[in-house]
Structure formats: C-alpha cells, structure tokens
Amino acid sequence: xxxxxxxxxxxxxxxxxxxxxxxxxxxxxxxxxxxxxxxxxxxxxxxxxxxxxxxxxxxxxxxxxxxxxxxxxxxxxxxxxxxxxxxxxxxxxxxxxxxxxxxxxxxxxxxxxxxxxxxxxxxxxxxxxxxxxxxxxxxxxxxxxxxxxxxxxxxxxxxxxxxxxxxxxxxxxxxxxxxxxxxxxxxxxxxxxxxxxxxxxxxxxxxxxxxxxxxxxxxxxxxxxxxxxxxxxxxxxxxxxxxxxxxxxxxxxxxxxxxxxxxxxxxxxxxxxxxxxxxxxxxxxxxxxxxxxxxxxxxxxxxxxxxx
Numbered sequence: 001x002x003x004x005x006x007x008x009x010x011x012x013x014x015x016x017x018x019x020x021x022x023x024x025x026x027x028x029x030x031x032x033x034x035x036x037x038x039x040x041x042x043x044x045x046x047x048x049x050x051x052x053x054x055x056x057x058x059x060x061x062x063x064x065x066x067x068x069x070x071x072x073x074x075x076x077x078x079x080x081x082x083x084x085x086x087x088x089x090x091x092x093x094x095x096x097x098x099x100x101x102x103x104x105x106x107x108x109x110x111x112x113x114x115x116x117x118x119x120x121x122x123x124x125x126x127x128x129x130x131x132x133x134x135x136x137x138x139x140x141x142x143x144x145x146x147x148x149x150x151x152x153x154x155x156x157x158x159x160x161x162x163x164x165x166x167x168x169x170x171x172x173x174x175x176x177x178x179x180x181x182x183x184x185x186x187x188x189x190x191x192x193x194x195x196x197x198x199x200x201x202x203x204x205x206x207x208x209x210x211x212x213x214x215x216x217x218x219x220x221x222x223x224x225x226x227x228x229x230x231x232x233x234x235x236x237x238x239x240x241x242x243x244x245x246x247x248x249x250x251x252x253x254x255x256x257x258x259x260x261x262x263x264x265x266x267x268x269x270x271x272x273x274x275x276x277x278x279x280x281x282x283x284x285x286x287x288x289x290x291x292x293x294x295x296x297x298x299x300x301x302x303x304x305x306x307x308x
Contacts, residue, residue: 220279
C-alpha cells in the first residue's frame, strides 16, 4: 500500500478574473474549489493511474470536511487525523489579461499535543506500507523534527520513504534518512547553501545530499526536466515543449509518476520518464487539477532520457 502524508492540507479556492484593478471592485468570472496539499495531489494522480493509496494528515472544521468529501468523491481513500482547529483555505487567482497566477497561501491551524500523538499512533500501525510519501509544509508550531521522527517510524515498519518539502523541514527531515527526496532546483540550492545553475553543480549537490544517507535524489528543474542521481545512475529526463497553463501540483505529479513506475516494475529510466510525463501533463491542466492517465500517456513517448 502507498500512503501519502499531508500535515498541512488546504481547501484551495481558485478564481479567475479578467484583470486586477486596485482600489476598485473586481468581478470574478469563474470560481472552483479543490482539495489541496502536496501529498493529496500525489494520491489524486495515483488514483488517476489506477493505483490505490491512502491519504493521511490532519483535517479539521468545515473546510476539512469539504476537503475530505472532495477526495472521497474523486475516489481517494482518506484516513486523516481529526483536529479541533479549522483546515486552512488557500486562494489562487488567475488574471486572464496577463496570464499571471497569484498564490495566497494561509499558514494553517495549530495542532494540539493529543492530536499529534494520535497521528503518530496511526503511523505506527501502517504495517502494510510499501511506500510512504511525506510532502509539504508543517502547520504552525510544529517542529521540523516531526518529519525526521515520522520517517524513522515508518522505516521501522519496512516502508520506503519519499520526502518532498523545503527549507528547515527538508534540512531536518533528511536526518531521518528517507530513501528518496524530490526537491526542485531552488529547494536543493537552499538545502546545500549555494546557487545551482550548471548541471555539474546540480549533480554535485545531489551527491552531497546522498552522502547524508539519502539513496535517491530527484531534482525537478522545470522545462529542463528532472535529474535523478543514485548510487548507480545519473539520468536526465527532458519533457517536450508545451504551453504551460499552471505549475501547481506538477512536482507532486512527478512523484506519483515515479512511484507508479516503481510499482509496475519498470526500469529506472522508464520510471523517470513516467515522472516527467506526469509532471508535464499536470502543467497543462487549469487551476489545481492534476494529470489524467490519457494526458500522461500522450506525453510519455515525447520524453527524452539520457545519461549525464
């Protein structure tokens, strides 16, 4: 079983406007709501690919009920830990006249000690876990050590762990030694403390992280593709040129695509190809919609993979 963990999920409210006029009323042309969160998006893409997963994390209040209801309607199995405080609501604004997308992300609810304990009890029961994906930010007040402790907890059960977060959460999280991390180029730069542009520098940074105990580093680089570095391979998968509609959820879709390949027993090169196809297919979707199987399969033959 694959489990995805989103500790700070959100109800994403996406709105479209023709333009932004400051100090004046702006009419909304269209509005939609989605269940938001990096781990949640991994589960949504896996579901589109026909792979069962279970979404874990914290949900509370009316917004939390909406998130869980939306996921259940999509076919995503939910097992969230209930909390007293309200799940956050994020706002994504698409300005049609300029093509600009604005993200307004809320901090999230505070988690009570008993709620955190209940979450760890749930982690300790995941005896059937094959992969566990920890993604995204932490709710305010939670220490990054939560990620390291969570990773150690599920590794003791025999699970393979993927960590996809940023900043101090990533820096501390890797002390739990996840098998794989999936930073983007900016996140990896922050982790190693230096600007990364040239491919040789990115590879060197990935190797630095591997020396900390991480087996596989996937680095997403937008149109430049995704770099994979592990003990035996240095591969770069490059997507075809596309007209990007939205980048929301692209990295999470790539994680889902890579895990799909691993579950299907694909060679490493093909798993990476699937990761890039899934991430690219999501960039063609509006708002916070994610890749479909048809969209992924249409892009898959156009992804180029080579040794670097």
